[in-house]
Amino acid sequence: MRQGDSLRFLPASVVMAITACPPISRLPGAPRSLLGITHTGGEIVPVVAIDEAATTRTTPLLVCLYLGEPVGLLGCDVVRAGTFDPDPTAEGAVIFEGAKARSLDLAATFASLQVNVRWEG
Secondary structure: OEEOOEEEEOOOOOEEEEEOOOOOEOOOOOOOOEEEEEEEOOEEEEEEEOOHHHHOOOOOEEEEEEOOEEEEEEOOEOOOOOOOEEOOOOOOEEEEOOEEEEEOOHHHHHHHHHHHOOOOO
């Protein structure tokens, strides 16, 4: 996938679906990168922006498993799905059309959400 100017990679074991993004319901008080929740594949899933432009452009929704739960990722263009050769110079990266595609760090994506959330009540 392309995230801004960078190539990123997610393994098939993580990606559950790639679909057009259904309407998203915003959650009051949520951090900006937590876009809200949506209904897809028979489930309600949180939708997280992985690119600043995610709120202003149309990209597919990637429904992924993170810690056993489905989550929607918005803000990247899917370039291709398939099998890729691993990059021998970088762990967790693959080669796509001669370029390195590093793994998208889901843990860092969600850790940044938790740092910015103030839970009340």
